[in-house]
Amino acid sequence: MSVLEMREVVKDYRLRNGLRSTRLRAVDHVSFELKPGRTIALVGQSGSGKSTIAKLLMQLERPTAGSILVDGEPMRYHGAGAAAYRKAVQMVFQDPFGSLNPYHTIAHHLARPVKLHHPDFTREQVADRVLELLHRVRLDEDFASRKPHELSGGQRQRVAIARALAPEPAILVADEPVSMLDVSIRLGVLNLLAALQREENLGVLYITHDLATARHFSDEIMVLYRGAVVERGPADDVILNPQHEYTQLLAEAAPAPERRLAELGP
Amino acid sequence: MAITTEGAVQAATAAPARRRLPPMTLKLAVGLTIAGVIILFGVVGPLLVGNPSTVRDIGLTGPGNGFVLGTTQTGQDVFAQLAHATRGSLIIGVVVGALTLLLSSFFGIVGAFVGGWADEAFSLFTNIMLVIPGLPLVILISSYVPNKSIWLVAAVLAITSWAGSARVLRGFTLSVRSRDYVLAARISGEKRWRILLVEILPNLIPLLASQVVFAVIFAILGEAGLSFLGLGASGSFTWGTMLFYAQNGLALRLGAWWWFAPPGLAIALFGAALSLINFSIDEIINPKLRSQTRAERNKWSVKA
Numbered sequence: 001m002s003v004l005e006m007r008e009v010v011k012d013y014r015l016r017n018g019l020r021s022t023r024l025r026a027v028d029h030v031s032f033e034l035k036p037g038r039t040i041a042l043v044g045q046s047g048s049g050k051s052t053i054a055k056l057l058m059q060l061e062r063p064t065a066g067s068i069l070v071d072g073e074p075m076r077y078h079g080a081g082a083a084a085y086r087k088a089v090q091m092v093f094q095d096p097f098g099s100l101n102p103y104h105t106i107a108h109h110l111a112r113p114v115k116l117h118h119p120d121f122t123r124e125q126v127a128d129r130v131l132e133l134l135h136r137v138r139l140d141e142d143f144a145s146r147k148p149h150e151l152s153g154g155q156r157q158r159v160a161i162a163r164a165l166a167p168e169p170a171i172l173v174a175d176e177p178v179s180m181l182d183v184s185i186r187l188g189v190l191n192l193l194a195a196l197q198r199e200e201n202l203g204v205l206y207i208t209h210d211l212a213t214a215r216h217f218s219d220e221i222m223v224l225y226r227g228a229v230v231e232r233g234p235a236d237d238v239i240l241n242p243q244h245e246y247t248q249l250l251a252e253a254a255p256a257p258e259r260r261l262a263e264l265g266p
Numbered sequence: 267m268a269i270t271t272e273g274a275v276q277a278a279t280a281a282p283a284r285r286r287l288p289p290m291t292l293k294l295a296v297g298l299t300i301a302g303v304i305i306l307f308g309v310v311g312p313l314l315v316g317n318p319s320t321v322r323d324i325g326l327t328g329p330g331n332g333f334v335l336g337t338t339q340t341g342q343d344v345f346a347q348l349a350h351a352t353r354g355s356l357i358i359g360v361v362v363g364a365l366t367l368l369l370s371s372f373f374g375i376v377g378a379f380v381g382g383w384a385d386e387a388f389s390l391f392t393n394i395m396l397v398i399p400g401l402p403l404v405i406l407i408s409s410y411v412p413n414k415s416i417w418l419v420a421a422v423l424a425i426t427s428w429a430g431s432a433r434v435l436r437g438f439t440l441s442v443r444s445r446d447y448v449l450a451a452r453i454s455g456e457k458r459w460r461i462l463l464v465e466i467l468p469n470l471i472p473l474l475a476s477q478v479v480f481a482v483i484f485a486i487l488g489e490a491g492l493s494f495l496g497l498g499a500s501g502s503f504t505w506g507t508m509l510f511y512a513q514n515g516l517a518l519r520l521g522a523w524w525w526f527a528p529p530g531l532a533i534a535l536f537g538a539a540l541s542l543i544n545f546s547i548d549e550i551i552n553p554k555l556r557s558q559t560r561a562e563r564n565k566w567s568v569k570a
């Protein structure tokens with residue numbers, strides 16, 4: 001699998017309000033293409049439909065209209081096609097405190113996807129692979145036997161990234177991977193993601209509401225506003241020369257060190 | 267931020283412990299000790315005493331004279347009766363606890379996990395069982411069946427009592443089911459039964475334990491009440507039947523405290539012990555309770 005494409009995808013949620021039921025359009029005719037080796041940033045404010053797009057890609061929701069294509073073929077939700085898809089597309093969740101099971105060790109979290117991906121592996125091979133995954137995300141081997149509550153937020157998020165890498169995916173969806181982390185460790189996790197993306201030639205959908213990191217870590221930026229893409233293009237263009245007024249507003253609000261210094265300087 | 271540091275300190279000290287066992291508090295220790303002694307007595311006791319039904323023509327005698335707890339009006343050994351009654355009541359408790367666990371897990375957890383119409387149907391059934399008034403139904407069934415074994419009484423008590431805990435379990439399962447780690451397991455392609463057994467169920471263990479302990483208390487008290495009303499199991503000894511016979515034998519009016527006090531005390535002690543255990547489990551499920559008590563303690567020490 002190499003290319004994942006969303007074509008004119010719409011997702012409506014039905015909101016029941018007593019007897020009346022209203023429709024909420026969470027995703028409104030969104031189209032884009034995820035390719036190995038490229039990072040697309042999906043930027044938008046809270047409630048703009050970013051996580052819904054991630055859920056649609058992860059098969060946790062079905063589109064109301066439009067189609068999701070895998071190498072030009074419609075996505076399969078059942079059978080062998082679905083199993084292959086789940087290996088090829090993985091996700092890093094927003095909240096590292098909710099995405100690891102408090103009852104299980106870190107080794108369990110990494111060993112399960114490895115076993116599912118390689119049913120023929122022996123116990124030793126699985127253990128080796130778990131340690132290798134921990135290495136890849138720059139964690140010591142002794143983390144394997146720990147429980148999630150013994151890890152910091154940044155360490156947990158590294159574990160979540162390792163888990164996503166376990167089935168050797170081609171595409172990674174990262175839904176606000178650092179928004180719940182302390183500011184001081186955000187850059188470390190993002191740099192790790194960027195390094196892994198280069199090493200494994202991953203296609204990454206980087207979901208965020210932070211324009212600065214979107215520009216730094218991605219090739220292309222899509223701006224989402226109330227479920228619809230209002231602006232898209234190469235990262236620098238979108239940030240430096242925003243066309244849509246909502247993007248302009250976002251760019252204004254984003255802290256820009258250069259501009260700040262220019263304003264302060266003599 | 268304060269929370270993170272506290273967590274870090276806890277993590278450092280708790281690191282070697284693989285499974286999270288409940289911390290041994292005074293409450294838990296007292297509860298476990300009392301319950302342990304009573305259970306031991308119920309298991310071993312009947313093997314050491316004579317036949318509890320043997321009638322002797324010595325009549326009502328007080329403790330001593332070769333009988334640890336004296337005899338009943340018909341000269342039966344009260345201590346022997348207590349040993350068999352303890353076993354009987356514990357059997358009721360265990361059977362009802364196990365049946366409640368099975369029924370409430372099935373209708374609560376499985377329904378919530380499968381979702382859709384199964385959830386609707388299970389939840390409707392649970393709600394119907396919940397609003398059926400338990401005690402009248404028990405009395406009704408009990409009075410229609412003339413020769414009731416201890417197992418029948420246990421089954422009736424279980425059928426009328428599982429619905430409440432099924433509802434609690436359903437609510438909790440619904441919340442766990444939508445947590446990110448369950449979604450992550452789904453994304454990685456885990457089988458559904460594996461997600462339920464390996465990812466969800468372990469997180470329900472403290473809640474299940476607390477529900478079972480509660481069911482056992484309910485069953486033993488319920489059986490005692492039924493037996494005291496003369497609706498209990500026929501031909502077997504439980505704490506309730508002992509009280510029933512003591513009442514019939516006018517033990518209270520004759521001042522034969524050794525006849526009614528031991529089973530009454532056993533019920534009270536066992537109930538209290540299980541409640542203490544339950545409180546300790548509750549504190550694990552809901553750490554807020556624990557911090558509250560800690561805050562209370564701090565307040566006192568400041569005042570002192």
Ligand SMILES: Nc1ncnc2c1ncn2[C@@H]1O[C@H](COP(=O)(O)OP(=O)(O)OP(=O)(O)O)[C@@H](O)[C@H]1O
Binds near residue numbers: 045046048051053
């Ligand atoms: N299961 C659901 N049922 C009904 N409405 C939903 C559901 N999930 C999301 N929504 C609605 O869809 C819209 C988009 O939600 P979404 O979670 O995709 O936002 P988001 O861009 O990820 O926001 P955030 O930055 O806060 O994570 C919101 O208005 C939300 O209320």
Ligand SMILES: [Mg+2]
Binds near residue numbers: 051175
């Ligand atoms: Mg979101």
